[in-house]
Amino acid sequence: MSETATVSHRYERTEAPGRDKQARLSALERYFLVDTPREPVFDRIVELAADFCDTPIAAFNLVGDGREWIKAEVGLGRDHWPFAPSICAHAVQAAGSFAVPDLNGDERFSRHPLVTGHGLRFYACVCLETDDGYALGTLCVADREPRPTGLLPRQARLLELLARQVMTELELRRSRASREAESEQRTRSLQLIAQELTEETASREAAQDLLLQAQKMEALGQVVSGVAHDINNVLAAVQGAFAILGKRVGDEQLRFVIEQGHRAGDRAGAIVRQMLSFARHEPVRPRVLRLQDVLPPLETMLCHAIGRRHRCSLMVAEDCQPVLADPHQLDVALLNLAINARDAMPTPGVLAIRAANDRDGRVRISVTDSGIGMSEHVLERAREPFFTTKGSAGTGLGLAQVHSFAATAGGLVEMRSTLAQGTTVSILLPPSAVELTDVTRVAVPSELQGNATILLVDDDDQVRAITAELLRDQGYQVREARNGPAALAYAALNPIDLLLTDIAMPGMEGPDLARHLRHDREDLPVLFASALAEALDPAAGLMLVKPFTPEELSLHVLEALGRLPAGSAKRLSGGPLEPPRLVRHLRDDRLRLAYERWAAIRGTRRLPSLDDFDVDGLALDEMMFCTVEPGTPEAKVRVDRLGEALERRLGRPLDGLPLAIGDEDLFGSMSGAYRRCQATLAPEYDWARFRMGGESIRIDRLVLPFAADSIRVSHLVGVILFTEPSEGARHVDNDSP
DSSP states (O other): OOOOOOOGGGGGOOOOTTOOHHHHHHHHHTTTOTTOOOOHHHHHHHHHHHHHTTOSEEEEEEEOSSOEEEEEEESOOOSBOOOTTOHHHHHTTSSSEEEESOGGGOTTTTTOHHHHTTOOOEEEEEEEEOTTSOEEEEEEEEESSOOTTOSOHHHHHHHHHHHHHHHHHHHHHHHHHHHHHHHHHHHHHHHHHHHHHHHHHHHHHHHHHHHHHHHHHHHHHHHHHHHHHHHHHHHHHHHHHHHHHHHHOOOHHHHHHHHHHHHHHHHHHHHHHHHHHHTTOSOOOOEEEOHHHHSGGGHHHHHHHHOTTSEEEEEEOTTOOOEEEOHHHHHHHHHHHHHHHHHTOSSSOEEEEEEEEOTTSOEEEEEEEOSOOOOHHHHHHTTSTTOOSSGGGOOSOHHHHHHHHHHHTTOEEEEEEETTTEEEEEEEEOBOOSOOOOGGGOOOOGGGSOSOEEEEEOSOHHHHHHHHHHHHHTTOEEEEESSHHHHHHHHHHSOOSEEEEESSOSSSOHHHHHHHHHHHOTTOOEEEEESOGGGOOGGGOEEEESSOOHHHHHHHHHHHTTSSOTTHHHHHTTOOOOOTTHHHHOOBHHHHHHHHHHHHHHTTSSSOOGGGOOOTTSOGGGEEEEEEOTTOTTOOEEEEEEOHHHHHHHTSOOTTSBOOHHHHHHHOOHHHHHHHHHHHTSOEEEEEEEEETTEEEEEEEEEEEEOSSSSSOOEEEEEEEEEOTTOOTTBOOOOOO
């Protein structure tokens, strides 16, 4: 019996359930077939189809959204079918096989270009279906002659087998592509994990290095602190002895020798303070400095530091304004810059130190060398702590100390450098709003001295002996004790008018001794002394730092006895004063009003309480209320409330948050303001000009200190005004500070 195939029943097949267009197109995309080139495996399959079906044409084609393209073909010589009316697009709507014995006689396809233009008459296909029933395209055969009986059964079965083979290949490639994608994803994930591990390892190593450096500095600080304590005790005895000799010796030649020894002792004291400053064991002690007086004496030391092979010069402008800064930290900063300049000049060069008023009203102290200069990358990193270009020979702390000094003094550091030409480092400081007092003119009122018995307690025999002799020269009766128990025994049997005691002593320390004596006599005056300023607690009472001059000793004793007003010793011995000319510099009504409210509640207290501060009518939108967090050596400042105008300037709220570096760039360093206000027990005012948005804007800042205990600054209130060029109606044309 001859083989025949019945095809009429296949014309009426309806679309299978779930064969919606979008789902079919999504299935097609999963196989990564769109617009891919021909592949040999599919070429062989269509060749077999044409051969076994005895047709001149065979093709593996795919049906997309509005387009139809050929993945493999025989006898066509093209890579796409005309889409509308598409024979294959019609076929994929039906399940299984599809055949048209005579395309010319089928009204659906009789006008197809392949029929009218290329004489195609017979068409048969098997849909390429996924496991979930979506047809991607067809494996088809065609002839230019009609075939009324269609394909033979064995040809139809073979075409179905070849279609399954196509789908098997497609499933394999999809599985392979999926595995490759998963492998790539895993590789990327592993690479990311490896990168994170590398970064974490580097971060931990950097943190460990910083910790090691910090531990080294802490250990160094402990050593320096102990050495400084002993040296300051020695200096107290030496300086006191020179002071006594200076008063009792009349021979001019001997007096000259004594004066030179006294100056050498002063230099030794400065060196100790520099050591403590490096080790962060020395509190900041700002003073009003006239640079015309304090810088020229440094020229010899700085020139000696860079060596004779380099030329060195120092010049200070006559009109240079005074600044408020710690003189010893200024010495250290300039010495650091000079040493850096020396190391940057491998051949004989020039070091120039200049101080003058800057155009924006600040004071500029610049150090310029003719050395090798720095690249932009090195210049950018130069301010980082522990960064050094000197290898093991450098610590990386020099410029960090310079930046720290400038920030503490309310200023900043600018650096300019050109390779092979040299470097200029400038310290820009605000002019002082505090009056400059001439300490050398202070005369201790001799009529107030004497007529009192002082119990002097110190475990250092030399310091105790010299201090006792200085006090006797001032007319006092002095009783000496080398420790707490001996002092208690004497005081139990004899009246005393003042206890002058060292703080750190073996067995019983000075504060414990004072508490025991005040148990029986609450009003006993006490003056504490210590070779380390860090050991002095402001809440404990009046304090004297070794080494001290006879004048400092006299003033502190008189204040402790109540013969001078509170604060006299600090003021008359050169400490910063309450700024009487500060009000003259407050060029805005809002600043003056805030200052007057602060001054009104201060009264006779060292510092007023924030609870008493009346804010009614003040410019609250332009004010910042801050709390100094206790127990933080670096004085962290937390913002309690930020005015709306300042919040708009910053672009975000700050309430309840600590001030970050970027915030302090805009509002100024409140941590630095805290340290200066604590040192001076007075408000701080400064101003500067900046360029914002192409315009010059003036920023005025008044910082008012408050204390819960009248001694330690616990709160700061800042009034910060941004003045645009067009503003000025509320300003008064006072002289700038």
